[in-house]
Amino acid sequence: MKRYAYYLSCINESMTKEVDRSIDLWQNDLGIEMVKLHESTCCGGSNLDYVSPKHFALVNGRNIALAEKLGLDLVVSCNTCLMTIRTAKKKLDESPDLKKEVNDLLKKEGLEYKGTSNVRHLLWVLAEDVGFEAIRQKVRVPLNKYRIAPFYGCHILRPSTVLGKDDPLDPSSLDKLIEALGGTSLPYEHKNRCCGFHTLLVAEEESLNVAAEALEEAIQIKADFIVTPCPLCHTVLDGYQAKALKQAHIQSSIPVFHLSEMVGLALGYTDKQLGIKRHIVS
The missing domain is CATH 1.20.1050.140 (Glutathione S-transferase Yfyf (Class Pi); Chain A, domain 2)
Incomplete structure (x- = not known):
């Protein structure tokens, strides 16, 4: 242990x-x-x-x-x-x-x-200490039905002088975790972009524009859901999703999962046990 x-x-x-x-x-x-x-x-x-x-x-x-x-x-x-x-x-x-x-x-x-x-x-611990192969062997409910859009967020990638794990231009750890859990990780431009959270209180319109761009691309590539290792990114992409998409005149929606919830689903826990029903987007 x-x-x-x-x-x-x-x-x-x-x-x-x-x-x-x-x-x-x-x-x-x-x-x-x-x-x-x-x-x-x-x-x-x-x-x-x-x-x-x-x-x-x-x-x-x-x-x-x-x-x-x-x-x-x-x-x-x-x-x-x-x-x-x-x-x-x-x-x-x-x-x-x-x-x-x-x-x-x-x-x-x-x-x-x-x-x-x-x-x-936590993502680094799963990747480096537990290891993707060990995680793959623990999967009880493979996520093989799901096309998943990984959204890394800024502050796990940049500045690289402080973080220095994933390539900030082409990160891969979250993609590899999705694949270890049996899911299909989808490539898309916004996976390493900003969610807009840190300007939400001072420049809401601009913040929601940033969020809407990421949400729209994930919807366009037909992802079943977005997954993020950051609860702040989740707060914007889930909690403010309806407002962001309405502002961008997009009539659609997409679920957003926490990293820990995605792992939990593949390990056999239910959405009720994991607290997924607390999300704003169904």
């Missing part, structure tokens, strides 16, 4: 609870255990670094230090949390002065940021 410190993101704790619910169901089936870090705090998204760089380093240094205290890598299931925490780690590892300043504050909690724990996405 491979153990990881699991970061509880704000979005999964509130709007997309079905992500963690799904992981809880099947993690042991794949020989992994996610130890939830209940004392972790919000990573600050893509905003805190611009408002207060020192607080940005402190809160995320603390999140990583909690994993290091357990001697485990930190695993996230949100792309923005991934990019944010890995960015903070990079800054702390490259600046001894910043690291000392953060550790002087962490001492009050009996914590220390050492830089020993890696920060990884």
Whole structure:
């Protein structure tokens, strides 16, 4: 059993609870255990670094230090949390002065940021630690009836200087996971594009235009559903889908699944167990 410190993101704790619910169901089936870090705090998204760089380093240094205290890598299931925490780690590892300043504050909690724990996405754990062949052997209900459009989202791909796993221009890990689960992964231009989430509150029309373009292409290639490893992408593509498609004068719809739900379906769990009925699009 491979153990990881699991970061509880704000979005999964509130709007997309079905992500963690799904992981809880099947993690042991794949020989992994996610130890939830209940004392972790919000990573600050893509905003805190611009408002207060020192607080940005402190809160995320603390999140990583909690994993290091357990001697485990930190695993996230949100792309923005991934990019944010890995960015903070990079800054702390490259600046001894910043690291000392953060550790002087962490001492009050009996914590220390050492830089020993890696920060990884759930998709990377499935690809690198569990392995696609091992996943293929665990499949109980192959997804061979489904044509699936993978939507990676920005923050698991870019900036590559912080992330550096998949090729940001031609990512493949999610495609390979779909195939390991028995599904057909469809090539399309928007699989590595932005969902529009981070401009939703300040430029809704432009944000929904971006989402509508991705949704429209997935519909045009006759995908049965879209799957994404990011709950923020899911929030836009599912929760705001009707509004986005109406704005673009598109009279259609397409289901959007979380990565963890797609895995759960192939491992034999029901849509009710996985929380799929919480989605906006049926």
